Amino acid sequence: MNEKIKNHVHNILAPYQDVENVQDLEEELSQNLQEKFTDYKKDGHNEEQAYYMTINSIGDITELIQSMNVETKELKQTVPMDFSKTELTKSDFRSVSVYKGKFNASNLNESDFSYADLTDSMFKSSNLTKAIFHHVNLTGVQFKWANFKQASFKDCIYDNTYFKQCNLTDIVFDEEIFKGTIFEGTSLKKASFRNATLLNVQFRGSDLKKSDFEGAKMDKLTYNFLKSAKIDLSKVTII
């Protein structure tokens, strides 16, 4: 049994554990997808292609949940995706779309969000230690009191992303593009923004000690914010 498929099915059904017969459905769906995955590989697709084709064929899970024996009242509480207070260590969220998802007080240690679309999701008091954010759409995402120790960011979209009282110490944001991003009361100690582009970015009350902006390009608003925080901006270009 491919563990990744099994875990994926488990994760997409995680918010509905209270729904009757959901465990049965999980077993059934995993088994069927497993066979589909094996067939894709037989057709000559490599492991990774076969995995993504299988995952993509699932479709909208909320449609499925609605057809099961659920009181509508119960449903309203579970949709959209709510991963709050769940233990999701090393979870695989790659390529998933979780609009307005809730990850409050969840443990996401070492989780991989690569290529995911997390638009307007909320992470409150989440543990994101060693989490991987590569090519992730973080538009409108709110991170509050989240810990990003040793997390990795690359090629993400940070449009209007909000980091409030987060730990981003030592995080590398080199060459990333920030638009309307807000860092509030957040630790950016020794964070690196080398060659990054920053437009309308705000650093309200954030700790920028020893942060590095060498080679960064930014507009005047962002520049003034940083200047007042006494950051070395000698190697910065204003655009």
Place this chain on the structure above:
Amino acid sequence: MSSDLLRGHTDTMILKLLLSGDKYGYEISKLIYTYSKEQYELKEATMYSSLKRLEKDGHILSYWGDAVQGGRRKYYKITEQGKNVYKQNKENWEQAKKIIDLLL
């Protein structure tokens, strides 16, 4: 082509496939793909919602089969009631097709 029109008939498609014998989920989706000459692929979510609905309404029954490739398959069986529903739906469709052909 709009898949909504096709999707609206998922229940009847599944009932028809079960007329020729019990089948499990993936088998159903493979047959739909093949019989449609690879033009229609059911999403898992669509197929399972249809299966769950049919089961709830008593048109089909389900039971677990033996383990294969490390897991069990869940099979579906059409009930007498399901057979009647299929016949009725099929007739309705023939009627609707005639009228739509006159109007479109």
